[in-house]
Amino acid sequence: MLMNDMATAKPTNKTTDKNFWDKLPRPIMAMAPMANVTDAAFRRMFVECGKPSVFWTEFVSVEGLLSKGRDRLLSDLWFSPGEHPIVTQIFGGKPEQFEAVAPLIKELGFDGVDINMGCPDRGVEKSGGGAALIKDPVRAKEIIRALKRGVGTLPVSVKTRLGYSKTTEFEAWITALLEEQPAALTVHLRTRAEMSDVPAHWELAPQIAALRDKISPKTVLLGNGDVR
Numbered sequence: 001m002l003m004n005d006m007a008t009a010k011p012t013n014k015t016t017d018k019n020f021w022d023k024l025p026r027p028i029m030a031m032a033p034m035a036n037v038t039d040a041a042f043r044r045m046f047v048e049c050g051k052p053s054v055f056w057t058e059f060v061s062v063e064g065l066l067s068k069g070r071d072r073l074l075s076d077l078w079f080s081p082g083e084h085p086i087v088t089q090i091f092g093g094k095p096e097q098f099e100a101v102a103p104l105i106k107e108l109g110f111d112g113v114d115i116n117m118g119c120p121d122r123g124v125e126k127s128g129g130g131a132a133l134i135k136d137p138v139r140a141k142e143i144i145r146a147l148k149r150g151v152g153t154l155p156v157s158v159k160t161r162l163g164y165s166k167t168t169e170f171e172a173w174i175t176a177l178l179e180e181q182p183a184a185l186t187v188h189l190r191t192r193a194e195m196s197d198v199p200a201h202w203e204l205a206p207q208i209a210a211l212r213d214k215i216s217p218k219t220v221l222l223g224n225g226d227v228r
């Protein structure tokens, strides 16, 4: 459950005001977000021992954060000062909700916000979020734009898969995402249909890196799947 730098990007001394991604030493090694596993207590162990380049929270429902039950979800967003840089991961299917939740994300002091566009869970997909967005790139793009509008200079990133059913979908799907110039893009190198049942398609990483170089050279690209 690790993710690493699959890009060919070289470290740069050029930094923008708020984008911590630009400043991360290479190679980037991250702990992949895992719901019900990578909570604040779990992450705290890695602050002491083997701290990754960047932490993700477990994913949290945008709809839930905007509902009356919000307080029950806030514990999923706890983090300690030693965990910086830390990105919170959110999921949902409605662009306007991503804009509406942005002030809360900013107020909580995260270094970035990541949109889950790869989770195969039926409930998550039913909400229109997670891997369901792979089938609706127009809405996926609207979601990125809406969140960017809401959070201003806070870096917005995306974690997704190669495609829904076929690996050949990656070209159109990754292109669509890169057109929105996310600060970072993590690609779990399997399709939704493949779940975690096959070896990750690292052979496609060079083609994805080439798309990044062409469409959005500043996007930090992370590969995920079978990193040991």
Ligand SMILES: Cc1cc2nc3c(=O)[nH]c(=O)nc-3n(C[C@H](O)[C@H](O)[C@H](O)COP(=O)(O)O)c2cc1C
Pocket: 001, 002, 032, 033, 034, 035, 036, 037, 058, 059, 089, 116, 118, 119, 159, 188, 196, 200, 224, 225, 226, 227
């Ligand atoms: C128990 C579990 C929970 C997960 N929860 C999330 C999550 O909340 N957000 C997410 O983007 N990915 C989630 N994932 C997917 C992982 O982040 C990662 O993409 C996947 O495990 C592939 O990496 P691997 O081949 O090293 O296992 C989860 C995976 C597992 C096993």
